[in-house]
Amino acid sequence: MYIQSLSSSTTTAPAQTFALKVGGVRFDDTIRSIAVDADGVTYVFGEFSSPTMSMGGIKLTNVGTSNLADSKPSTDLFLARIGRGGAVD
């Protein structure tokens, strides 16, 4: 999955300000919620069941155990803050 930020204007076409690849190897890693504050800082909240997931060069490791019934790893959460230029901290 990815996050793409576009400029908004009533007079010009939207232009991309940044784009980020998010997640790991499993297709069901998910972004559940995005919020943008008054300063243009973006917050992203989601789930991942991949063994690891990454965003903007930061990597997280899933600490859960596999669900034996379907061999699917358990789901952990990620919460990220993205600056106006797309830097993740």
Add this chain to the structure above:
Amino acid sequence: MQGWGGELNEFAGNLLTDSTGTKLFVVGGYESGEFYLGSVESDDTMVIYRSMPWEEGEAVGSTFSYVEMDAKSGEVAWAGDYGDGKGVAVVSDAVQMCIVGSYSTFDKVGEEEWMMFDDDDDGRSSPAGALPPNLDTLLACVSLKDDSETWTRGFAGDGDDVPTDLVVEDPMAGRGGEGPRRCIWRERPTAPSFSPHWKITT
């Protein structure tokens, strides 16, 4: 970026910022026996919650947590938990936060007795004999000044009631006054015949 989690499944709900951009409110669910809030890879984990088994010796229930954070540092200011569910909204930045979720615990949450949503007075939030108990809806308002709960209401039916979104609005806003605020939420369809709809309370 922070990772939150435990050995079992955690569920992301919603997040929002306040109008000043200084606070971040996050809500979600967890079913791990120990849920690490802050960083799953750090030894200096800030907060650990332990979910409640819904019945002694039986499956571990999923628990719903809400968190207020410093938006810039990511530090947790305070957190609490109810049943399990999703949805958070700030009624007023300085006064109170309204949250909606669902719960399946039918006798107590934490150390608190949890009987107020018992529809038929049999001590369960779901039809008698239903195992596991159905999910019912919880709507709560929490003071942002001292974290105290200001009021809580439950909404229950025969099937699962799982809210997904919450909007708090003032019907009088922009019309020269401030009226009673209204909470509106949407439920997730839980059966093929279920149509998503919004429920409203004042």
